[in-house]
Amino acid sequence: MKKVTALIFIAALFALLLYVVASMPTMGDADNPTNSSEVIKRYLEGAEEETHTENVITGIILNYRGYDTMGEVSVIFCALAAVLAVLGREKRGKIYAYTDRSGVPPSVIVKTMVAFLVPFIILFSIYTILHGEVSPGGGFQGGAIVGASMIIFTTIFGLFASSERIPQKVRAPLEGSAVIAFFVVGVLGLIGGGNFLTYAWPDISSSLQPAVVVWLTILVEIGIGLGGAMVLISILFSMIREEEEIAAAP
Amino acid sequence: MGTALNVVFITLLVATALLAVFARDLLAAVIIFSVYSLIMALMWQRLQAPDLALTEAAVGAGVTTVLFVVAIFKTRRREEEEED
Numbered sequence: 001m002k003k004v005t006a007l008i009f010i011a012a013l014f015a016l017l018l019y020v021v022a023s024m025p026t027m028g029d030a031d032n033p034t035n036s037s038e039v040i041k042r043y044l045e046g047a048e049e050e051t052h053t054e055n056v057i058t059g060i061i062l063n064y065r066g067y068d069t070m071g072e073v074s075v076i077f078c079a080l081a082a083v084l085a086v087l088g089r090e091k092r093g094k095i096y097a098y099t100d101r102s103g104v105p106p107s108v109i110v111k112t113m114v115a116f117l118v119p120f121i122i123l124f125s126i127y128t129i130l131h132g133e134v135s136p137g138g139g140f141q142g143g144a145i146v147g148a149s150m151i152i153f154t155t156i157f158g159l160f161a162s163s164e165r166i167p168q169k170v171r172a173p174l175e176g177s178a179v180i181a182f183f184v185v186g187v188l189g190l191i192g193g194g195n196f197l198t199y200a201w202p203d204i205s206s207s208l209q210p211a212v213v214v215w216l217t218i219l220v221e222i223g224i225g226l227g228g229a230m231v232l233i234s235i236l237f238s239m240i241r242e243e244e245e246i247a248a249a250p
Numbered sequence: 251m252g253t254a255l256n257v258v259f260i261t262l263l264v265a266t267a268l269l270a271v272f273a274r275d276l277l278a279a280v281i282i283f284s285v286y287s288l289i290m291a292l293m294w295q296r297l298q299a300p301d302l303a304l305t306e307a308a309v310g311a312g313v314t315t316v317l318f319v320v321a322i323f324k325t326r327r328r329e330e331e332e333e334d
Contacts, residue, residue: 027297057301128304136300136301136303136304137300137301137304138301140305141301141304141305141308144305144308144309144312144313145308147308147313148308148312148313151312151313151316155316232313235317236316236317236320239317239320239321239324240320240324
């Protein structure tokens with residue numbers, strides 16, 4: 001009986017979803033509601049001039065909807081705080097992970113490839129962060145790539161080697177850097193005579209104005225990238241750690 | 251050509267989603283789920299959303315897969331627990 005009810009419910013949901021998809025506007029149609037909206041027109045036509053970024057998406061996320069993004073990074077930071085409150089941080093000299101004690105050590109080929117690739121992955125993420133305003137990507141994507149590269153490193157070389165390279169006292173202050181970068185840039189705007197989070201200094205000569213906006217945007221991007229990377233690494237470390245007295249690095 | 255590729259992608263998406271749900275082995279389910287994320291990243295790229303494609307590839311296919319695998323390694327089956 002229970003199964004029949006569930007099946008009927010799923011079938012009804014399936015039909016409803018198909019109906020909604022069928023009534024969605026066609027992709028690329030000129031008569032779509034998004035094309036007649038004033039907001040979209042303003043974004044597409046004015047973004048380059050108003051935000052001095054060539055990538056409209058970066059302009060929308062960091063300039064037009066800066067407060068929204070600031071709230072989002074605060075949510076990510078709160079999620080990390082909750083995870084750490086449940087799992088606890090690793091303690092120095094007392095940690096190892098499942099991979100450290102694994103009976104099957106990674107082969108020389110895997111170790112060499114990972115050691116060779118990680119610097120290039122980090123180089124690519126730096127490119128992604130710094131070119132966020134001209135190409136796809138930006139702070140969050142670049143930070144996620146840094147985090148992923150350190151996760152590869154940790155799974156192969158073990159938690160001990162990894163937490164030697166990024167010790168907790170480096171990670172802990174940087175985890176909040178996304179929120180802090182937003183606040184710092186917002187206050188820098190206030191100091192320059194503008195409003196909070198407007199990336200503009202009205203008192204400065206108009207020839208320097210684009211450079212100010214670009215550099216403040218890059219500052220926020222770097223903050224989001226570092227913050228995101230550290231959040232991902234910290235969550236992984238606190239998840240895989242097993243605490244026990246161990247003598248020295250394996 | 252473009253439509254055919256879309257059909258292939260959507261068929262693979264539905265297939266991987268169903269396989270991930272019905273897989274008996276949790277580890278296999280997680281790996282199938284990361285394949286789903288990878289196809290989803292290709293879909294985002296086809297829908298001209300490279301930002302989302304980059305995020306999906308890094309977070310969806312990379313980071314969450316590792317976290318799921320770690321979670322599976324840290325838990326045990328209920329039967330094994332009762333034997334202790």
